[in-house]
Amino acid sequence: MTDSQFYKVIGRTDDRGNIARIRLVPEDGGPIPTFEAGAHLDVYLPEVDLWRQYSLCSDPARSDHLEIGVLKDPNSRGGSEALHKAAVEGARLQIEGPRNHFPLDETAKQTVLLGGGIGVTPMIAMADRLHAIGKDFVFHYCTRSEDVTAFKDKLENAPYADRVVFHHDNKDEAQRLDLYRDLPAADPDTHLYVCGPQGFMDWVICTAENAGHAPANVHREYFSADVDASGDSFEVECAQSGVTLEIGPEDTIAKALAKHGIKIEVKCEEGVCGTCITDVLEGEIDHRDQFLTEEEREDMDQMCACCSRGKGKLVLDI
Template structure:
């Protein structure tokens, strides 16, 4: 399967017209349509799939102001622990390069009518929140953006945010800063109120801490919105072996402990479109007709997982000996 084929939706060719260092190990990329046609519109919180050199496909949030259909902007952290995507963007993608991307998708929508929006960013998780902040500022809405990073030098988009028209609503917190500068999560979140919403994006530990604090402060789930930018990897030795049955043919494929469902099926000539391979993007979402799923994704809501009628075969497993899939 080619990289372009694994992008969700009809691929769009774009050209990189600007690559800018935004912080230590963070670069932004300005993308314009290679054909000159307007790019599809998007709302704050949207992301795109990007097909990278070497056949990788990765998801990146759009961080520019919606309505700027002449270009998209994405920000990418150079991550030494990455599986190749961030390194490819930093080392192999330069100004003038042509890439294939997907149309924007949005699993992290902004409620533009909220009485107050609290935006909490962990590191490069600021990218979708930057788009939200620009949109809220353009609407004259009430919001605050808190950006957390290890050091000031590693705070993505700091110079841009400090120079923005809404700089008085942006707050920076650094692990190596004085105690007074560090994020007081309980005080920042505060008690829930009607029309007040929290939006959080960042590493899993950061999101888990925010969600746990919000629950302790009795925030309704409907007012806490989140997006992970990477999934938690599962140790191969703990995954167990099971079988999947394909409804269309009745064929049964063994899934060993060392392989995902996607990889086990691909080895037997059955391809499922996949993008992030971490249970984040939803590209490989597949219907389950029989059997019990062990969900390990970050895409489905708890209610959707409890329904047990769909799963993400790139990362999720089976609790039962066999799953029947709608394939």
């Protein structure tokens, strides 16, 4: 079942750092869907036949439009470049969502938001919400330089501007993010949220957990990941359909099953969006994704079929 519909681009701002801020409304004139901070949209790009996920950076309290921020990344598989080309004012885009795999825990006494580059987008919606409900938070925003700091004007004029700390790699060391200095002491009521390039996120997560922050309190959302989906061959049995097949070293479960008429919905193909989560009845999973938590991986009862593999035979509930 899909909630796909067409949206119209009602405005676009080309911001610093080659980031386009794209404002959207339903093409049919219907109401703006409600969403919670941390949510994203799935956008279909027919030019490259790809679905891509973009975090909502608009205030969850707004009801006049949705806004996403999109980095034009020449190192991507073409999705961001296609959207930069397509998203002119008046254009129509096929969209699913909003969905939320990165929810904000509004019960936390203290919240730390850490955005690296385009990873700032969900943090803006979170900051809007935390301010609206009167919560204690600090917002660290890291970029290579001030010249590529998108949303700078918006954040400097936000009602919570005094809680936003900018960090630029080209500035002196004292101005850069220092996790040993800038993270609060570990506490059950303190929650951290991080989004950005994989290296930035891995550094923040590892440092925070080594400092005693509980993994369950260190929330993360990867918007891309370097995933090795290759490996030894293994067998997959589909319990419901009765199909059993071998997954080759260069194939994925989702692609191999599709060749046999069994479709698993896939969007990111990098194990970051969770669209292809599949229940596993038996077998040992070789997890390659960045979506499931460590606790979820240890249960060995679900996997991302777009990239994760099996160690021996897997029995899937499909």
